[in-house]
Amino acid sequence: MKEKIFQMINTEAFPTPFCPGCGHGILMGAVLRAIAELEYDMKQMLFVSGIGCAAWIPSPHFKADTLHTLHGRAIVYATGAKLYNPKLKVVVISGDGDLSAIGGNHLIHAARRDMDMTVICANNAIYGMTGGQVASTTPLGSMTTTTPKGNQEPPFDLCKLVEGAGATYVARQSVAAPIPLTRILKKAISHRGFAFVEALSPCPTHFGRRNAFRTAYDMIQSLKNSCISTEKIRGMSPEELLGKIIVGQLVDKGTEGGRS
Ligand SMILES: Cc1ncc(C[n+]2csc(CCOP(=O)(O)OP(=O)(O)O)c2C)c(N)n1
Ligand SMILES: [Mg+2]
Numbered sequence: 116m117k118e119k120i121f122q123m124i125n126t127e128a129f130p131t132p133f134c135p136g137c138g139h140g141i142l143m144g145a146v147l148r149a150i151a152e153l154e155y156d157m158k159q160m161l162f163v164s165g166i167g168c169a170a171w172i173p174s175p176h177f178k179a180d181t182l183h184t185l186h187g188r189a190i191v192y193a194t195g196a197k198l199y200n201p202k203l204k205v206v207v208i209s210g211d212g213d214l215s216a217i218g219g220n221h222l223i224h225a226a227r228r229d230m231d232m233t234v235i236c237a238n239n240a241i242y243g244m245t246g247g248q249v250a251s252t253t254p255l256g257s258m259t260t261t262t263p264k265g266n267q268e269p270p271f272d273l274c275k276l277v278e279g280a281g282a283t284y285v286a287r288q289s290v291a292a293p294i295p296l297t298r299i300l301k302k303a304i305s306h307r308g309f310a311f312v313e314a315l316s317p318c319p320t321h322f323g324r325r326n327a328f329r330t331a332y333d334m335i336q337s338l339k340n341s342c343i344s345t346e347k348i349r350g351m352s353p354e355e356l357l358g359k360i361i362v363g364q365l366v367d368k369g370t371e372g373g374r375s
């Protein structure tokens with residue numbers, strides 16, 4: 116497996132540009148492992164990203180066709196490529212800001228159309244690459260460079276957003292649980308139709324240090340403590356679920372649909 120994954124990466128592109136403790140590298144590894152375990156041929160795949168730290172995950176690190184596009188426009192390019200060549204397995208990997216703020220409209224409409232593509236959102240709850248501004252995913256009260264008194268605006272629940280828009284596969288997992296994350300990525304990548312994965316990825320540099328996390332390790336521990344799986348929430352009251360993040364498969368409408 117190690118050898119196989121080694122052949123899927125551009126070794127000259129390493130080390131990655133990610134800060135120490137950033138979760139995006141774990142996500143990168145999980146995506147590669149998922150593809151390797153599925154035994155998909157990278158030559159039949161296209162990876163599309165927008166702009167941001169997360170957008171560096173596929174390009175230039177994957178030895179495959181990649182499109183590193185404009186901020187917020189990854190899904191647009193992915194849609195065009197898929198329409199031109201329906202045989203392509205198209206995977207979008209980008210950040211929460213890129214996909215759900217500037218690119219939010221494209222996200223909901225691709226979900227509504229059940230476009231046959233996988234969208235992997237590396238959600239670090241902040242605009243990482245540009246210095247830590249508030250995002251559409253930043254939790255209430257969190258400190259960012261643009262919310263010095265704490266964020267006053269409620270964040271999107273990305274999974275609910277795309278489910279409401281029509282996505283036929285939706286799942287959430289954190290990079291603190293790389294094996295379940297890989298399992299979900301395999302399901303999402305092999306899904307026919309619009310598949311969405313929200314990968315919770317810590318940003319110690321911009322989110323952590325402004326929000327009382329002393330180390331990157333603390334952020335991983337906090338994710339471990341607050342994530343609860345869909346199986347475990349049965350029978351729990353809304354009060355017990357307060358502050359918890361539900362992870363696991365949230366929607367799976369089978370693999371019959373999908374527009375291309
Ligand atoms: C049209 C346009 N507006 C703004 C920017 C500046 N910009 C680049 S990346 C980014 C946000 C990235 O945040 P996110 O998508 O969450 O990725 P992260 O860096 O957190 O992984 C912004 C605002 C830009 N490049 N282009
Ligand atoms: Mg981000």
